[in-house]
Amino acid sequence: MITALELGLIYAIVALGVYLTFRILNFPDLTVDGSFTSGAATAAILIVNEVNPFLATAAAFVVGALAGLITGLLHTKGNINGLLAGILTMIGLYSINLRIMGGANIPLLGEDTVITALRQIAGTGWTSVLVLVAVALVFKLILDWFLHTDAGLALQATGDNEQMIRSFAVSTDRMKIMGLMLSNGLVGLAGAVVAQHQGFADIGMGIGLILVGLASVIVGQAIFGTRVVIQATLAVVLGAVIYRLAIQFALNAGLNPNDMKLMSALLVIAALLLPQWKGFRKIASWRKGRSALDAAAEATLTSDAKLPAKKVG
DSSP states (O other): OHHHHHHHHHHHHHHHHHIIIIIISSSOOHHHHHHHHHHHHHHHHHHTTOOOHHHHHHHHHHHHHHHHHHHHHHHHHHHOOHHHHHHHHHHHHHHHHHHHSSSHHHHHHSSSSSHHHHHHHHTSSHHHHHHHHHHHHHHHHHHHHHTSSHHHHHHHHHHHHHHHTTTOOHOOOOOOOOHHHHHHHHHHHHHHHHHHHHHHHHHHHHHHHHHHHHHHHHHHHHHHSSSSHHHHHHHHHHHHHHHHHHHHHHTTTOGGGGGHHHHHHHHHHHHHHGGGGGGHHHHHHHHHHHHHHHHHHHHHHHHHHHHOOOOOO
């Protein structure tokens, strides 16, 4: 349970990155399968060469962001379809990652890592989980803050209505590149932390990662809603934890580990079909109605508070 929660909170950073492209930019980015491994490979090779693990993890963010930059340039400047641009970058990163690692695997056993530092401070129990909760919430709050800045609002508008925001003299190409860089930077950072958590970096560790990210985003938002950005990002974080717990429960129940990708696909399908269920629609409409009533009541109270007091006598 502890390990599942820790991994869920680490993969929540991946889910936040996928949320940026999949929900905010409305961009089907498959680069994450490669940038995740790139982050893990970069951190692992630096740690093996006695670089500070925190600096190595920061370097993984930069490498992931560069992968997103390549995809962004292929799409915006090369006029290549976004899906194809991500696939091309992902394929190219496979060879680059092998070059970075010098092989298919780098063991980190016995090396000083971010996780060993966490273990020294918080141990291996619930305290370490609470520390990772705090870390995941920090990334969530930073993303919330960014999406409410001018650049973040322009990024959201680019995904909502590209032609409209372009009419306000905003470069949608720059917004897409920035979104892809931030997304893959977060994914690369998460890859570095996962490699340090499991004790090795492997060339195949990012295969199918987009499915993990999508499952976290879709499951979380189907359960907890997406009314505002703060709620949506919290739903993504919780979705990653729920996804990892579901995987752990399936393994404990005796499911073959080789069937994990199939289970992930079924979870995504279930989350996509859930909003189409009549019962779920009724619950969603009831929730929206309650939100509208609460907003109306708050507006009424605010307007009443602003009215001048009546004179007596």
